[in-house]
Amino acid sequence: MHVPDGFIDAPVSVAAGVVAAGAVAVSLRGARRELGGTDAGPAGAERTAPLAGLVAAFVFAVQMLNFPVAAGTSGHLLGGALAAILVGPYTGVLCIAVVLLMQGVLFADGGLTALGVNITVMGVVTVVVAYALFRGLVTVLPRTRRSVTAASFVAALVSVPASAAAFTLLYAIGGVTEVPIGSVFAAMVGVHVLIGIGEAAITALTVGAVLAVRPDLVHGARGLSAPLKLRVGGELVDAPADAPAPAPARRSHRRVWAGGLVASLVLAGFVSFYASASPDGLEKVASDKGFDKSVEEHGAAGSPLADYGVEGVSDARISGGLAGVIGVGATVVVGSGIFYVVHRRRAADEQRNSSAGSSA
Template identity: 75%
Template sequence: MHVPDGMINLPVSAAAGVVAAGAVAVSLRGARRELGSGPLAEGHGAERTAPLAGLVAAFVFAVQMLNFPVAAGTSGHLLGGALAAILVGPYTGVLCIAVVLLMQGILFADGGLTALGVNITVMGVVTVIVSYGIFRGLLRILPRGRRSVTVSAFVAALVSVPAAAAAFTLLYAIGGTTHIPVGKVLTAMVGVHVLIGIGESAPLKLRVGGELVDAPAPAPVAAASTRSPRGLLAAGLGTALLLAGVVSFYASASPDGLEKVAADKGIDRKVEEHAAADSPLADYGIKDISNTRLSGGLAGMIGVGATVVVGSGIFYVVHRRRTPANPPLSTGRS
């Protein structure tokens, strides 16, 4: 659902950018608490929590490369907002998706640069808020147990994707650069993204040799307290590299939900060429490497590595700036 430049006009894109910037600023403050007291911390410092949060961002980057078929001529990919929110909390989750979208836009020409605020708002803020709210709400009313957690996560992921599609439609209604009836856009966007939402909440399937097979499962980041940090990081990073570097070759080549709706309804008539279209990694391939499998695999692995480094660096700084739990005693006179 990466919105390209030119689909939403500049005033609305700028307004969405302000919303996204505000959400990121709030998330930076909230993430300080999550990284210091969440399930990733367990009494450890930034040396542990920052790389693990960065790993979540890298995994989201990897799974977004895995388009899966959802209908004739249409594919979808996980947005990752629900996954990030449930694993690391809503504030850190917003930052994870923002880092992923930034890497995709700058390095891979995926999602417009002027539309970055739109994409963070739609794919990051909306999906995280909706999914986390549903997840926590269901856990409060369902019986305690692992099955309730599974059901809550499934419903949260399922609803968050069409919610993001509806949010995009709202922005299009306000600032779309083409004049297509909003009702048609909403029906098409929500319809196809309900199917993608099912894929978001179900085990990931990819088409290999004409058959649907299960993609490798993610490393159990949420179970960080039961494994050594190094072992968890190695397993998680290895899984992300495997997905982006190898499994992505078998992803569906069909246009994703937004691309398909845009082409069918004509809302892409004024889309502009990406400012980073000449990037060496544009379109998830490395220029001058003719072997498609090798080019795409190396590009995906570079993306995972860049996301881990940038994400971990940001989360390290955020965690280190957290207010000390035990401030020094006052030396004032009594």
């Protein structure tokens, strides 16, 4: 659902840019807490900060895998729900913003003047809707891994048509072509419900896979634990409520990080060649309703990586694979760098406050 330049007029694009900038600023502050381990103990930052850069790279990779949803239409992961559940809502907004920035600047995917629109629609809306619904569901459901996975599925499913509705609202205010908004809304939400099913499946499978090996790395599953068991008379029984819980062992995240990075590289560098070539939901609706004619040439159209291919490489498979690998590498480096700086900024603030308290 990458909105190109020319769909939304300048005033609304600027307003959306202000909203996106505000959301990123708020998220930078909120991510300090999520990356700093406030909710997960002293080791929280060591677990979450490296994972955040990986999540951004994984979302980038999976967004290259368009899947068919209807005749002549495809869809791809938006990723807001997945990022928010894995690393937290504030960090999740930053993850999607990094992905969209890399796609726009390097690959001419999503307009540069529409970057604020895309961050608002694909990042802020999906994260807010998905995480609010996810938290509500895990509050009322039994606190089990299956419940977290099920809540992830529902949250991701709802977040996609919510994003489509948000785009329709922006188009109703700032669209440059006169089209019946009611029909645009129906078409956008209808096709993105189908895309949402694919998004939900990818999100639930990914969250479930991480839960199976390292539940401590899933932000949305913090505090999720089975009751302590004691063996009495050869049988396992629940321990008394006041029984002390064993201290959690510190475990390295390196294997998970390496495995996730390899998976991202394989998806972007190889599997992406088999992605659907059909237009995605927004492109299809724009073509059917006639407002695709307002698209302007992308400002980065001359990029050597434009359209997810490497300039000068004639073999389409190799060109696309190399572009995907470069994109994953650039995203994980930029994302990890940002999250490292955010974490270090929090550590510096805490040290400064501690020094001020001691001197007082």
